[in-house]
Amino acid sequence: MEDSHIVDLYWARDDRASAATQEKYGTQCQRLAENLLDSPEDGEECVNEALYRLWSTIPPQRPESLWAYLQRTVRNLAIDRWRRRQARKRGEGLAALSLELEECCPAALTAPSAEREAEAREITDCLSRWLGGLNREDRILFLRRYWYGDRLEDLAARRGVSANRLAQKMYRLRGSLRKALEKEGIVL
Template identity: 35%
Template sequence: MQDETILDLFWQRNEEAIPAVKTKYGAYCAAIARRILPDPRDAEECVSDTWLRAWNAIPPHRPPRLALFLGKITRETALNRWKANNAQKRGGGEVPLALEELGDTFSTGEDPVGREVELAQLGQAISAFLRTQPPQTASLFLRRYYHLEPIRDLAKAFGLTESSVKTTLHRTRKKLKTYLEKEGFL
């Protein structure tokens, strides 16, 4: 089923929208959730929450790219679940590894600014920075820290050694830090 048709179902408040979106994007969202949440039950619940949040958001929203929209909801829901689990010492998966890598470059001090608006601005700044990078560097960065793909999978996908992937990511994090300092975020 085409995305436009699925969105029409959401807008008509037709409950067929949920099985339609599950069929088309269930595997995609489940893969995102599983990279963040090692417990399959947590991942499954997170994907179910995604359909509910999508149902509540559409309308009034009509996302131009449904897959990305659902992927972002899944990622955000899964990260929140991971943080809650981590507080109860039930964390795991790729998130602690990604946080450790980012922590090597960025200090772990308090954020100097308020959250929601600044997160959007920070996201825009990261976008601008990535557009100045070579395509494979930008792609590696996003697939590691947005999609939270394991380094060994990235090495395989890009035809590189794991060491080379780590080196590229390390250099990119340092360049991002310099860029964010220049832009006044750090």
């Protein structure tokens, strides 16, 4: 089914929208979530949550690329889930306490402040410019590793190069990004 048709189903509040999304992109989403969370169970939950999130946000959203919208949603949820897991691991410390309290905070308090949003946008813009300046091979390599969470060994095997050489390449790419961020005065 065409993506635009699936989006139309969401807009028509037709139950088949989620099933069609799951059928078309479920495996890819599961792989992404598993890569990021290193757990099939968490990955599955994350994908289900993402499908629910799509149902809740389309409409009013009408994504131009349903695939990209879904991938972003899965990735964001995976990062949130990972944060919670980390906080839980830290036990009864402040991180866990603040996480618990976050659940009872009104949306206005937990929503990112305008300042934080502006900062995040600034970093994203700088990242996008830096990515735009890379050649396509490097850009894909960087994103496969840090957006999709592909294993270095798999990336190396697909390129027919040693993991060692690719690790050096990644090291240099990270160095180049660091320079780009510093050049634009971005302090993380």
